[in-house]
Amino acid sequence: MRLRTRLALAFALLAVVPLALVVPSSFASLRKILSEQLQSRVQSATTVTDTTLRELGQSTRRAIEELAQSAALEELARDIHAHATPSRMVSTAEKLMTSRGLKVLSLLNADGVTLSSGHLPARLGDPDPALFAVAQSAGKEPVAALVEVRGEAGLRRMPALVTARSLDYGELRIWVVGGTLLDTELAEQLSQMTDARIEISSPEGLAAASGSAEPPTEDRVFRLPPSVEVKLSLSKAPIVSADKVQQRTFAVQVGIGLLLAILLGLLIARFITRPVEALTEASRRIAAGSFASQVEEKASGEVGELVRAFNRMTGDLQRTTEQLVASERVAAWQEVARRLAHEIKNPLTPIKMSLETLIAASEGSDARFRDLFRESANAVLEEVERLRRIVDEFSQFARLPKPELSRVDLSAFVQQVLSLYASPRGGIRIATELQPEVAVQVDRDQLTQVLLNLIKNAEEAVEDSGQILLRVRAVNQSAILEVQDSGPGVRPQDRERIFEPYFTTKQAGTGLGLAIARRICQEHRGQLEVDAAPAGGAVFRVVLPLEVAAGAGRAHSA
Amino acid sequence: MRVAVASERPETDPLLADAPVDAALVRMTTQPVCSLEAPHRLRPTLTADISVHGDAQLVIAILPGRKFANGAAITARDVASSWSRAAQPAASSPYRALLFPIRGEGRRLSAGTSSRSIELPLSFPWPDLATSLCHPALGIVPPSGPAAAGLGPFTPARAPGTYEANLSFPIGRPFADRLAVAFTDERGIARLWVLKQAQIALGISDERYSISAAALYATYLVFNPAKTGAEFRQAFESVIDHGDLSRSFVRSPSTPMHALLPPSLMPQDAPPRPGPPAIAAPRQLALAFDQSLPDQRSVAERIQVKLHELKYKVSLRPLPRSKLRTLWASGGYDLMLHAVLLPPTPAAALSLAIEASGRHELLSAELPPLGAIANDAERDAAARERAKALAGSLPSIPLYAQALGAVASEEIKGLHADAQGLPALDDAFIATEAPP
Numbered sequence: 001m002r003l004r005t006r007l008a009l010a011f012a013l014l015a016v017v018p019l020a021l022v023v024p025s026s027f028a029s030l031r032k033i034l035s036e037q038l039q040s041r042v043q044s045a046t047t048v049t050d051t052t053l054r055e056l057g058q059s060t061r062r063a064i065e066e067l068a069q070s071a072a073l074e075e076l077a078r079d080i081h082a083h084a085t086p087s088r089m090v091s092t093a094e095k096l097m098t099s100r101g102l103k104v105l106s107l108l109n110a111d112g113v114t115l116s117s118g119h120l121p122a123r124l125g126d127p128d129p130a131l132f133a134v135a136q137s138a139g140k141e142p143v144a145a146l147v148e149v150r151g152e153a154g155l156r157r158m159p160a161l162v163t164a165r166s167l168d169y170g171e172l173r174i175w176v177v178g179g180t181l182l183d184t185e186l187a188e189q190l191s192q193m194t195d196a197r198i199e200i201s202s203p204e205g206l207a208a209a210s211g212s213a214e215p216p217t218e219d220r221v222f223r224l225p226p227s228v229e230v231k232l233s234l235s236k237a238p239i240v241s242a243d244k245v246q247q248r249t250f251a252v253q254v255g256i257g258l259l260l261a262i263l264l265g266l267l268i269a270r271f272i273t274r275p276v277e278a279l280t281e282a283s284r285r286i287a288a289g290s291f292a293s294q295v296e297e298k299a300s301g302e303v304g305e306l307v308r309a310f311n312r313m314t315g316d317l318q319r320t321t322e323q324l325v326a327s328e329r330v331a332a333w334q335e336v337a338r339r340l341a342h343e344i345k346n347p348l349t350p351i352k353m354s355l356e357t358l359i360a361a362s363e364g365s366d367a368r369f370r371d372l373f374r375e376s377a378n379a380v381l382e383e384v385e386r387l388r389r390i391v392d393e394f395s396q397f398a399r400l401p402k403p404e405l406s407r408v409d410l411s412a413f414v415q416q417v418l419s420l421y422a423s424p425r426g427g428i429r430i431a432t433e434l435q436p437e438v439a440v441q442v443d444r445d446q447l448t449q450v451l452l453n454l455i456k457n458a459e460e461a462v463e464d465s466g467q468i469l470l471r472v473r474a475v476n477q478s479a480i481l482e483v484q485d486s487g488p489g490v491r492p493q494d495r496e497r498i499f500e501p502y503f504t505t506k507q508a509g510t511g512l513g514l515a516i517a518r519r520i521c522q523e524h525r526g527q528l529e530v531d532a533a534p535a536g537g538a539v540f541r542v543v544l545p546l547e548v549a550a551g552a553g554r555a556h557s558a
Numbered sequence: 559m560r561v562a563v564a565s566e567r568p569e570t571d572p573l574l575a576d577a578p579v580d581a582a583l584v585r586m587t588t589q590p591v592c593s594l595e596a597p598h599r600l601r602p603t604l605t606a607d608i609s610v611h612g613d614a615q616l617v618i619a620i621l622p623g624r625k626f627a628n629g630a631a632i633t634a635r636d637v638a639s640s641w642s643r644a645a646q647p648a649a650s651s652p653y654r655a656l657l658f659p660i661r662g663e664g665r666r667l668s669a670g671t672s673s674r675s676i677e678l679p680l681s682f683p684w685p686d687l688a689t690s691l692c693h694p695a696l697g698i699v700p701p702s703g704p705a706a707a708g709l710g711p712f713t714p715a716r717a718p719g720t721y722e723a724n725l726s727f728p729i730g731r732p733f734a735d736r737l738a739v740a741f742t743d744e745r746g747i748a749r750l751w752v753l754k755q756a757q758i759a760l761g762i763s764d765e766r767y768s769i770s771a772a773a774l775y776a777t778y779l780v781f782n783p784a785k786t787g788a789e790f791r792q793a794f795e796s797v798i799d800h801g802d803l804s805r806s807f808v809r810s811p812s813t814p815m816h817a818l819l820p821p822s823l824m825p826q827d828a829p830p831r832p833g834p835p836a837i838a839a840p841r842q843l844a845l846a847f848d849q850s851l852p853d854q855r856s857v858a859e860r861i862q863v864k865l866h867e868l869k870y871k872v873s874l875r876p877l878p879r880s881k882l883r884t885l886w887a888s889g890g891y892d893l894m895l896h897a898v899l900l901p902p903t904p905a906a907a908l909s910l911a912i913e914a915s916g917r918h919e920l921l922s923a924e925l926p927p928l929g930a931i932a933n934d935a936e937r938d939a940a941a942r943e944r945a946k947a948l949a950g951s952l953p954s955i956p957l958y959a960q961a962l963g964a965v966a967s968e969e970i971k972g973l974h975a976d977a978q979g980l981p982a983l984d985d986a987f988i989a990t991e992a993p994p
Contacts (some may be wrong), residue, residue: 090807090856122859124806153842154862154871 003276004269011265015257023250030246034239038218042234045194046220049232052190053161053222057142060179061163063100068165068176072096076107077169080115093118097178104147104160105178106131115174119149119181128177135164135175142179144228146202149181158183159202159228182228184208190230197233216240275299275307282310291318339502343390343510347383354379393512397501400516403443403523407547410438410479411472417451418470427465430455434472439547440479442524450517450528454483454540457513460506461487461538479546484539495530559734559970559988562747564761567850571704572697573644573651574879576899577851578775578962579761581694582980586721586737587627588697588708591618591637592688594977597902598934600692603709603728604632608688616660616678616687626700627707627724634676638667640698641691650880650887652898653695655913656906658921659684659929684929685937690906694899694978711984712737732984733972751965757988758973759965760981763809766965771975772822773813773961774907777854777897778954779861780915785892786843789835794955796834797864804958807856812960818911818945818952820959823904840869846885847895849876854895857957861893889916896954902977904941905929911945915954924948 067073076092097105097118105118112132117123134145142163148155162179180186187198191211200208214237222230275297285293293314295307354376361369411434424430458468466486473480490498490505497503499518502511514528521528526544533539568583569575575584592600592608602608604620624632645654645664657664661679680687690696698709707713711732712721721737740750744763750756781790800814817826845861847854855876862872872893877885885891898914900907905928912920924944931937949956964981966973973986 120859120863121856122807122861122863124860125802126863148863148866150859150862150874153873155866 002273004266004273007269007272008262008265011268012258012261015261016254019250019254019257023253027243027246027250031239031243034242038234038236038239041195042218042220042232045196045232045234048193049190049198049220049222049230052193053224053230056180056186057161057163060102060142060161061140063102064163064165064176064178067096067100067105067178068167070096073107073167073174073176074169076115077167077172077174080172081169089116090121090124092116094121100178102178103181103183104131104149104162105176108132108135108175108177110173110175112175118178119147120155123148131162131164131177132175134162135166135177137164140165144182144202144224144226145179146204147181157202157204159200159207159224161224182207182224182230184210187211190232194232194234197235199231199233201229201231203227272303275303279307279310282314286314286317291321336501339511340390340394343502344387347386351380351383390510393510393516397512397516397519400519400523403446403520405441405443405524407439408442408444408447409436410434410440410481410544411436413444413447414451414470414472414481417448424459424468425464428459428462428468429466430468430470432470432472434470435474438472438474438479440524440544441547442544443520446520446523450520450542451481451483453513453517454542457540458483458485458487458538461485461489463487466537474546477546479544481542481544482539484533484537486533486535486537489532489536489538490530492532498530499528559736559758559983559986560738560740560756561758561760561983562740562742562750562756564742564744564747564759566741566743568741569850569879572695572699573649573653573704574883576653576695576775577897578771578899578960578979581775581899581978582760582962582964582983583739584697585694585710585980586712586983587710587714588699588704589710590692590694590696590698592692594689594692594902596977598689599977600689601729604637604698608691610680610683610685610687614680614683616680618676618678620674620676621728622674624728625726626709627713627726628700629726630700632698632709633673635673636701637698638676639701641696642667643699644696647887650883651695652883652886652896652910652914653693655909655918655921656690656693656696656901658909658913659687659925682926682929683932684925685932685934686901686903686906686929689903690901692978693901693906694980727984729984733987734983737983754967757967757970758981758983758986760962762963762965763811764963764965767811767963768966768970769964769973769975769981771811771961771964771979771981772902772977773811773820773959774822774900774902774979775897775960775962776815776820776900776911777857777895777957777960778911778914779957780886780891780894780896780954782889782892783953785841787841789837791950791955792832792835793837793865793868793870794861796832797867798861799831800957801828803857803860807860808853808958808960809963811963812853812958814958815956818949818954818956819904819907819942820900820956822959823900823902823907824942824945834868837869840871842871842873843892844873844875845893845895846875846877846882846891848879848882848897850879851897853960854897858895886914886916895957899978900959902979903934904938904945908941908945908948911954911956912948912952915952917952920948920952 076089079089093105093107093116097103103119106123106128107115108128108131109115112127112129114123114126114128130145130147134143137143140163142161144159145162146157147160149158159182160179161182162177164175164177167174167176182200187200187208187210190198197211197213198209199206213233213235216236217233218236220232224230275295278295278297282293282295291314294311297307299307358373358376361372366372414432414434418430455468462468462485469484471482471484494505498505499514501515504511518528521542524544526542529541529543531539531541563579563583565579569580570584572584572588575581589603591604592602594600600608604624605618606621608616608618610616618637620632620634620637626632641657641664643649644651645657654663659680659682661681667676700708711724711727713724715722719739719741721739723732723735725731740756742750747756747759747762751759779794783790800816804812804814813821814828816828817824845858847858858874862874865872882894886894886896896914898910900910909921909925912924928937928941928944931940961979962981966986969989970986971989973981973983975981
């Protein structure tokens with residue numbers, strides 16, 4: 001991972017970590033506040049509901065007590081005693097009920113038969129077991145009971161908070177049973193007071209409901225004995241929603257912060273690492289041989305000192321390298337001159353001796369002068385020819401032209417060279433293993449010279465009988481041309497020297513063939529190597545850059 | 559003469575004013591061509607006589623000088639149009655059954671050769687047609703409408719609640735010069751009575767009635783068998799006590815009905831009540847009733863409560879009387895309380911009961927045999943027999959019959975009820991003490 005990336009990530013981490021440490025605790029505090037607010041609301045609503053239900057019971061009890069003491073019931077008793085028309089009593093309870101704000105009122109006789117009903121006048125003359133049971137219960141506290149009332153679709157049973165009181169008029173006993181319905185109106189009232197959803201349910205199911213509370217909810221249940229429940233529900237959705245909003249906000253903030261931190265980190269890291277990267281790039285160039293690389297970045301502090309030291313170092317390195325190269329060049333030319341002088345000096349001795357022999361013969365009037373002259377002249381001519389050849393090859397070595405590159409299929413090239421130029425002596429067999437479509441960019445003539453030199457060397461190595469194997473293949477991004485012979489091979493100590501100019505192991509060699517071949521390969525950004533063949537003999541390997549990636553082809557054997 | 563009436567908004571259209579209080583008030587201002595002194599004895603108002611010619615045609619000749627209260631002469635066209643109102647299907651009136659024997663069922667009545675006579679060709683002999691024409695619902699209304707001054711002993715004055723004597727009333731002017739009518743409820747009547755601010759009270763429930771009126775205002779529960787199921791009549795009879803309804807939920811004077819016609823028209827005994835039928839599944843029914851009648855509301859609620867015991871879910875549907883009649887005429891009801899003011903003759907009452915039950919098509923089969931009986935007593939007996947026979951097949955259950963409860967103070971004399979059960983306020987007078 002690059003230094004700039006690391007620095008950017010470090011900045012991002014520095015930005016996120018404080019948020020991650022601070023925000024959750026803030027969330028927890030806010031959640032606690034909201035939860036406390038909800039609990040406060042629940043407590044308030046609970047108190048209001050409880051108080052309202054208690055007051056409802058108390059007002060019901062007061063209303064029934066007042067009704068029991070009213071003159072209206074005495075009048076009713078007189079009517080009953082006087083056997084008045086029952087139809088006059090149909091609406092009696094309804095008027096009493098309405099005037100006292102009750103919603104349930106039944107006047108029952110001692111047998112539980114309805115004398116008059118306010119909430120259901122048509123009950124007149126019928127027993128009302130539910131309310132009679134309330135009348136017969138011992139307590140005076142209001143209790144919940146299910147009473148039948150008129151509904152839009154017939155009668156329905158509704159929970160009611162009722163209480164009873166008995167009155168005796170002589171032998172006549174009248175039960176006054178009344179109260180209030182636990183209906184939608186009450187639910188709406190409670191809902192408005194508490195801002196909560198109110199559900200009133202009996203064993204027969206939900207009787208009334210009002211308000212809404214989006215789930216999840218916080219519930220409280222008030223039980224009205226024996227079997228009616230008033231359920232209060234307050235929504236916790238705002239808390240959940242606030243929590244989600246906070247989480248989303250936090251996520252967005254972290255995201256934006258992270259993004260900004262990364263961008264800012266990149267900018268700062270770029271500012272910081274630019275000299276370092278320039279140093280890295282300069283180092284890379286120096287490694288590639290460009291010793292003149294200088295870092296132009298302006299930096300201060302330790303990095304600036306490093307840049308300046310680096311520039312000083314590269315300057316020193318360049319100067320030292322130039323001196324070394326100059327020294328090597330001088331040394332190389334000294335060596336070449338030494339060897340050239342040696343090569344030239346070798347023919348000079350026979351020439352001198354031949355000329356001295358001729359001079360001596362001519363002064364002595366030697367009868368063999370004519371023969372000696374001819375032998376000496378031939379020797380001189382032979383040595384002069386040798387000198388010319390030395391000079392020509394040296395000239396060729398020194399003036400090797402710049403290669404003119406073209407695309408060449410190496411396998412086809414080898415087959416063409418073999419068919420046109422190679423003519424092995426008897427007993428020498430030339431074989432090939434050529435991978436197709438191994439292309440290189442080379443100077444065809446120069447590569448031909450290399451290949452012919454290698455084949456000639458191989459022929460000379462195998463002498464009269466043997467095998468020469470030419471192999472073409474592609475390995476990774478390199479094209480490889482190998483010439484393998486079954487000769488004695490090259491001694492390990494000579495394997496590097498044979499590429500030096502004027503080094504030869506042969507009687508008639510000039511020692512420039514392989515040097516020229518290696519130089520041609522180097523001019524093609526390639527290499528010429530020698531190695532021992534696995535089965536004995538030598539293998540010369542030309543390694544050139546592969547022009548295109550060639551597929552692994554199947555080798556052909558000749 | 560100060561009159562207190564237990565009605566806060568009385569109906570003025572004779573076709574809709576069939577409740578006893580409404581009919582009594584309408585009778586003051588709008589009367590038919592005759593009135594009934596007894597079930598088969600009529601007293602013509604506009605004509606010298608109402609007679610049937612050869613059992614095929616009834617001719618009514620309006621006497622000259624007969625005028626509405628506003629002085630306009632009464633013509634045959636006024637009479638024909640008044641009857642046609644009842645006969646038209648758009649009126650949705652059960653009282654069209656009274657005109658059924660007239661050819662075309664009375665829908666195409668026309669004046670005769672002169673503007674003073676009207677000819678009523680009959681589809682079949684119907685001796686009770688003359689008395690049927692005395693029904694209050696067939697009151698003669700002026701061309702300007704039923705609310706205007708009509709044919710009655712009194713006429714509305716400009717002051718609210720005041721009725722002036724109609725000096726051109728054909729029978730003769732009423733004794734009272736003016737009626738001061740207070741429209742209130744029973745509690746208000748009681749207060750006025752105690753304060754002696756009312757001399758006559760109409761529509762009250764009291765055991766000390768001053769007049770004896772026939773209970774001819776019959777209330778039926780009509781039902782749609784397709785919606786109620788075949789077992790409905792048995793279910794209803796098993797839980798509803800007609801006597802209980804009449805006694806506890808309906809204002810007196812009322813009497814339970816156990817037959818198609820009320821007890822004043824045919825004797826009847828309470829039959830044994832059947833047991834409840836097996837109800838396959840709960841039924842949801844709507845019970846329509848007249849929202850202006852507290853008695854019907856009480857009865858409807860009682861029916862709701864008692865049928866609930868048999869798993870019928872009955873919803874109550876209070877309607878104005880006109881909409882109730884429209885609903886009845888359309889047949890689009892489940893249950894409906896239908897009250898009609900029956901005429902005092904059994905055959906005509908039977909025709910109206912059949913019509914009220916929604917079986918208009920039965921009239922053509924039931925009435926001609928009865929009309930063929932010329933003797934009144936025999937025809938009445940035959941009508942009672944047919945009423946018994948039809949009771950179980952008609953989609954209606956007779957519930958109770960009511961009369962008008964009327965009380966008069968001691969100084970009021972001459973107050974009586976006609977054969978229709980309505981008080982004749984024009985015959986009432988204030989008895990003054992003889993000078994010492």
